Structures are given as C-alpha cells and as structure tokens.
Amino acid sequence: MMMTGPSLAKITPKPNRLPLRAPTAAEVAAETASLAGQRVAVALSGGVDSAVAAWRLKQAGAQVVGLSLRLHDPDPDNPMAPRACCPPEDLQDARRVAEAIDAPFYVIDARDAFDGAVVKPFVSAYLAGRTPNPCVGCNSFVKLDRLARRAKALGCVRLATGHYARLARDDDGERVRLFRGADLDKDQSYFLFGTPRPVLAQLLFPLGAATKDEVREEALAAGLPVAHKLESQEVCFVGGAGAGKFVMRQPAAAGDHAGPIVDQQGRVVGQHDGVMNFTVGQRRGIGIAAAERLHVLGLDATSKTVTVGPASALDKTGLFARRAAWPAGAPSGPVSATVKIRYRDPGTPATVVPADDGVEVRFDRPARAVAPGQAAVFYRGEEVLGGAWIEAAR
DSSP: OOOOOOOHHHHSOOOOOOOSSOOOHHHHHHHHHTTTTSEEEEEOOSSHHHHHHHHHHHHTTOEEEEEEEEOOOOOTTSOOOTTBSSOTTHHHHHHHHHHHTTOOEEEEEOHHHHIIIIIHHHHHHHHTTOOOOHHHHHIIIIIHHHHHHHHHHTTOSEEEOOOSEEEEEOTTSSSEEEEEOSSTTTOOGGGGTTSOHHHHHHEEOTTTTOOHHHHHHHHHHHTOTTTTOOOOOBOTTTOTTOHHHHHHTSGGGOSOOOEEEEOTTOOEEEEESOGGGOOTTOOTTOOOOOSSOOEEEEEETTTTEEEEEOGGGGEEEEEEEEEEEOTTOOOSSOEEEEEESSTTOOOEEEEEEEETTEEEEEEEEEEEOOOTTSEEEEEETTEEEEEEEEEEEO
C-alpha cells in the first residue's frame, strides 16, 4: 500500500518577495526596536541627524557602537566653508555624542581612500569640463563600504546612519528596496543609489520616516550635545573659496586654462580663466553684459571653450549615462520613471532604457540643464529604481 505524502500546497515554500512600498513610521520604529540587545554600529558624523539615530537605538535597548571616518585634514591655506559637511573638527562632536549616550567610539582613517576615490576624480572632472557630485561618490565608493566592513569586524549586526531614506527588506533581510525619506525636503535617497547591494542590506535608517523638525526636537529633549548644530551643505574639502579655486590650486591644474566664451553661433563674446569655474545651467558669474540673460550651455575643456546662450537652449530631450546601479536589480527592459538629474531637481517623467554600454533616458518633456558628471537617479513613485552618471545630454 502506497503512503500518500502531504499535499503540494503544504510543502511549497512561500515566495520570498521584496515589499513594494516604503515602510511606515511604525514599521521603522518596530525594526529599530527589534535590535534590542544586539550590537549595532552607528555612523556618527558629528551632526544632529546621526546623533538622534544613535539615541533612538540606545533607547530601544541596542548596544550602540559609534563609528566615524577621518576623510581629510584641515588646509591652513583654504579655510573651511561655514557649513561644510564632514570637516575634521566634526570628529570631536561625534566623540561627544558617543560619550553622551555611553557608547564606545572608533575613528577609521579613510584619508587615502577619500583622496583617491573622491578628491582626485572631482578635480579631474572639473578639468574635463564636467560637474561632479562628490557626495554621491563618497557614499558609493568610500563611506558606507568602509563603515560597514568595520561594523562587521566589531560584531555589529547592522550599520545605522542618519540618512533620510527608507529601506524595505525581503523575508530573509538579504535583499532590499530603497525608498525616499518621508520628509521630502530632507530626502537623501538620491545620494544612496550607488551603494553596493550587500552594503545596502546591512544598513538601517532610523530617521527614514521622521521629519527634520521632529529630529531636532528630539535632540533638544534628549539634551544631545549637537542639538543646536546647523545643517551642513557645502562640499567638505573644497573650502570657502569655492570649487573652481580649489581645483586651480591642485597640481593637476598646472598650466594656462584661459579660453573664449562663445555664443551659439561660435562668436567670441568674452574670455574666461578656466572651464572649472563654470557648470551647465549657470547664470551668475559669467561676466558678460548682454541684452538677455545668458546661461552656460556647454563646456569643452579640450578647446577651453565655454558656450553661452538663452535659458531655452538648456532644454534637452534625453541623456546618456554610464556606470548604472540598481538597488533591487536591473530591469530587463525599458521602464517608466521620474528622473532627477541633480539633488534638488523635482524630477521629469521619462523612459529609462538599459543598454550594454549604459542607460538611455528619454524625457516625456524637456529637462533643463543636463550636466555631464552629475548623477541621474530613477524613481518609481517613492522607490529608487537605480541611477547612473550622466555622460552626455541628448
């Protein structure tokens, strides 16, 4: 007599699906609370956001370990901008936060990696007439990878940061989807599209469903030592003189970079002292008097030419980008998305077409001031589908 086994419905495993929506505030809080008793590293930047992320984990009962990166040294010849992020003195504020919540604190020396993966490419890009985004590159190629590796080495189950972004995980926690932060004015998902997927799976964003006002109030109520600290906005290593002057001071910029400023017909209308002082879309600081407002339309570092013209000439129907990253996996074909071509860009509806050598973006309506060197990030609703580095406008 043959024995019958269990029905197929009973032995078929449930599919391990990725959630299709961003987690709610209650779900973010529940994930934070689930780490009670476990060791969790927190990337302490010295600012209020990372301090509150650490505070929330401490209040949830996690064993918090503070980590900071030393990215660069002070430059006595180039004072820091008043609101630059990640200056060396922020390490002292990060240490004060760790002491306030009674957490061990470690500093990782990442100066060589930062110089090689962020500063040098930044200089090279400007010299080539491009507009780099060093904050995206820093997150993608330096910060989060090194912090995640140190967190694992210290026995931490997660690495938490103060980013305003959200993650949804599959049942095993191995795969994740990346979503905008709930506070759209502070959303930082744009900067995270290039995070390697194994690192992304290790991350935790305790502030993802919070607003900046809520975070500030929480820091004040908790008496955290950085509760009154201002926001950081400027590029950390550039200093108060600005990107162009920083680039001109580097050894790679030796030589004469002066050249012509021309209109759309190629007529010379002025002179400049280096394409690194301009970016596509720029209106102020061109130094030319004209009957209409002029904008920078294009930069050619080989001929040292800056092309200017009316704002309408900045409208582009598409772009081509390389070095794509897809947090939840690359699509198999064209996808509809909202494409942001810079951090504060509200985004433009488009069709995103993956290709072997990059990504083609076809805008539903023209997008203004597509700047080679910037990141184009693709959104479906609140989710970050992926992103790539702009090579050329179409």
